[in-house]
Amino acid sequence: xxxxxxxxxxxxxxxxxxxxxxxxxxxxxxxxxxxxxxxxxxxxxxxxxxxxxxxxxxxxxxxxxxxxxxxxxxxxxxxxxxxxxxxxxxxxxxxxxxxxxxxxxxxxxxxxxxxxxxxxxxxxxxxxxxxxxxxxxxxxxxxxxxxxxxxxxxxxxxxxxxxxxxxxxxxxxxxxxxxxxxxxxxxxxxxxxxxxxxxxxxxxxxxxxxxxxxxxxxxxxxxxxxxxxxxxxxxxxxxxxxxxxxxxxxxxxxxxxxxxxxxxxxxxxxxxxxxxxxxxxxx
Amino acid sequence: xxxxxxxxxxxxxxxxxxxxxxxxxxxxxxxxxxxxxxxxxxxxxxxxxxxxxxxxxxxxxxxxxxxxxxxxxxxxxxxxxxxxx
Numbered sequence: 072x073x074x075x076x077x078x079x080x081x082x083x084x085x086x087x088x089x090x091x092x093x094x095x096x097x098x099x100x101x102x103x104x105x106x107x108x109x110x111x112x113x114x115x116x117x118x119x120x121x122x123x124x125x126x127x128x129x130x131x132x133x134x135x136x137x138x139x140x141x142x143x144x145x146x147x148x149x150x151x152x153x154x155x156x157x158x159x160x161x162x163x164x165x166x167x168x169x170x171x172x173x174x175x176x177x178x179x180x181x182x183x184x185x186x187x188x189x190x191x192x193x194x195x196x197x198x199x200x201x202x203x204x205x206x207x208x209x210x211x212x213x214x215x216x217x218x219x220x221x222x223x224x225x226x227x228x229x230x231x232x233x234x235x236x237x238x239x240x241x242x243x244x245x246x247x248x249x250x251x252x253x254x255x256x257x258x259x260x261x262x263x264x265x266x267x268x269x270x271x272x273x274x275x276x277x278x279x280x281x282x283x284x285x286x287x288x289x290x291x292x293x294x295x296x297x298x299x300x301x302x303x304x305x306x307x308x309x310x311x312x313x314x315x316x317x318x319x320x321x322x323x324x325x326x327x328x329x330x331x332x333x334x335x336x337x338x339x340x341x342x343x344x345x346x347x348x349x350x351x352x353x354x
Numbered sequence: 355x356x357x358x359x360x361x362x363x364x365x366x367x368x369x370x371x372x373x374x375x376x377x378x379x380x381x382x383x384x385x386x387x388x389x390x391x392x393x394x395x396x397x398x399x400x401x402x403x404x405x406x407x408x409x410x411x412x413x414x415x416x417x418x419x420x421x422x423x424x425x426x427x428x429x430x431x432x433x434x435x436x437x438x439x
Contacts, residue, residue, distance in 0.1 A: 243433055244433070251431075253428045254423065265437065296436060299423045327422050
C-alpha cells in the first residue's frame with residue numbers, strides 16, 4: 072500500500088508495508104508484532120514454527136493460535152477448501168522457503184504438495200495433526216491483524232498491510248490498474264501476482280497456491296480486489312476468487328460480494344461491484 | 355412290580371417331556387429375543403449416539419463468514435492505494 076496523504080504512518084511488518092491513519096503507529100505496530108511473533112513461518116521461535124517442528128501428534132496451542140487456526144479452517148469451509156492452511160509444504164516446494172528478501176535469483180523447484188486439510192483437527196485448544204504436516208496461517212493472519220489494529224483505532228482512520236485494508240469511516244482507495252473506490256465500511260483486499268514473484272525452475276512463481284494442484288495457480292487474473300464486511304472476509308474471498316479463475320466473478324456474485332478483476336486484457340467488475348457503485352453515483 | 359415299573363417309566367417319560375418342553379420354550383424365547391433386538395422397530399440395534407442435527411444439515415445452515423462490505427464511488431483523491439498481498 073502506498074500512502075498519499077500526510078497524516079499516515081508507515082512501517083514494515085509481516086514482510087510488507089503497513090500504513091496506519093487515525094491512530095498511534097506504535098500501538099498498531101505492537102499489534103502486528105504480536106501476530107508476527109506468533110505466526111511467522113521464518114522466525115524459528117514463533118509458535119507456528121514450534122508447532123510445525125513438533126513431533127507430538129497432539130499439541131496444546133495458545134488462545135491466539137487456536138483462534139487463528141479456527142478462522143483458517145472456517146475460511147477453508149467457506150471457500151470450498153480453496154483457502155487452505157495446509158499448503159506450507161507446497162509454498163516451500165515452489166521456492167518461498169525463507170523471508171522474501173532472502174530468496175535466491177533461481178533454484179530447483181520441489182514436488183507439488185497437495186492439501187492435507189482433512190488431517191487437521193482442532194478441539195478447543197488441542198491441535199491434532201500428523202507430525203510433519205506444516206501449517207501456514209498467513210492466508211488469514213495478516214487480515215486478522217489488520218482488523219484487530221483497525222478495531223483499536225480511537226476514531227476514524229484506516230489500517231492497511233500489503234493489500235489488506237480495514238477502515239473506520241469512509242476512505243477513498245486507489246485500485247490496481249487505475250481507478251478508485253470509496254470504502255464506506257468494512258474492508259478491502261487485493262490478492263494477486265503483481266508482487267511477491269520469484270524465479271524457480273527457470274520460470275516465475277508466486278505465492279497463491281492452488282490446493283487442487285499443489286502448485287502456484289495458473290489463474291488468468293493478475294489481481295482480484297474484493298470488498299468485505301471485514302478485512303478478513305475481503306481477503307479470504309479475494310484469494311478464492313483469484314484461484315477460481317474465470318469462475319471468480321460469478322462465485323463472488325453468488326455470495327453478494329463486490330469484486331474487481333484485473334486481467335491482462337483489462338478490468339472486469341462483477342455485478343455486486345458495479346451495482347452499488349452505479350446506484351450511489353446516480354443519487 | 356410290573357405295575358410299579360409302568361408307573362416309574364411313565365414318570366421318567368413325563369420328566370423328559372417336561373424338560374424338553376422347558377428347553378424348547380427357552381430356545382423359542384431366546385430366538386424371539388434376539389430377533390426382536392435385531393429387527394423389531396423401537397429396539398436399539400446399535401450403540402446409542404447423542405442426539406444432534408446431521409453434519410450436512412449443520413453445514414447447510416451455517417452462516418458464511420464472507421459478508422459484503424460497503425463501497426461507493428470515490429469523492430476525492432485516494433488516501434491509499436491497495437496493492438496485492
